[in-house]
Amino acid sequence: MLDSVTHSTFLPNTSFCDPLMSWTDLFSNEEYYPAFEHQTGYSFFNDAEETKTAIKDYADSSCLKTSGMKSQDCHSRTSLQSSHLWEFVRDLLLSPEENCGILEWEDREQGIFRVVKSEALAKMWGQRKKNDRMTYEKLSRALRYYYKTGILERVDRRLVYKFGKNAHGWQEDKL
DNA sequence: GCCACTTTTCCTGCTT
DNA sequence: TAAGCAGGAAAAGTGG
Helix, strand or coil, X not given: CXXXXXXXXXXXXXXXXXXXXXXXXXXXXXXXXXXXXXCHHHCCCCCHHHHHHHHHHHHHCHHHCHHHCCHHHHCCCCCCCCCCHHHHHHHHHCCCXXXXXXXXXXXXXXXXXXXXXXXXXXXXXXXXXXXCCCCHHHHHHHHHHHHHHCCEEECCCCCEEEECCCCCCCCHHHC
């Protein structure tokens, strides 16, 4: 059930503040639990205690054990552990409260989005990859490579990109 | 070690 | 002039 729920969905105010924090770190830290209590994504749990339990169970499940997790298993599961740049961008877009205005949808239905804070995005990606020399110029070069594979489509506007036919998981009704 | 794939780095030229 | 985009080339990193 929780497989499609992103890390940032759980922790809207924490995940990108410390992108290197592990699931174990997050779930073992009681300070973060209150944040779940007000998330609409968890309205299906009766109360905060139930939410905690569900999350803890999920954190304890074998699929989230760091040692046993393969990149393929988790690449689409969480923004923090997405192995590919486009998934990182996608997950950031799917958590508008957490991306601090770095990315925003231009046309949600068509998958068109805009990079609002290019330097911040590059910095965030750099943190994700433990590369403090990352720049938006380099990041955008990587994004342009996705044109070839159909993951992104070209949009003739500055800082605007569009998810292509080979990108998945960005459509609201297919989450 | 090899290969495929993705990403990074650097570059030139063009556009806004 | 600066910032951003396009794309070539080479190299690094990673996983199978």
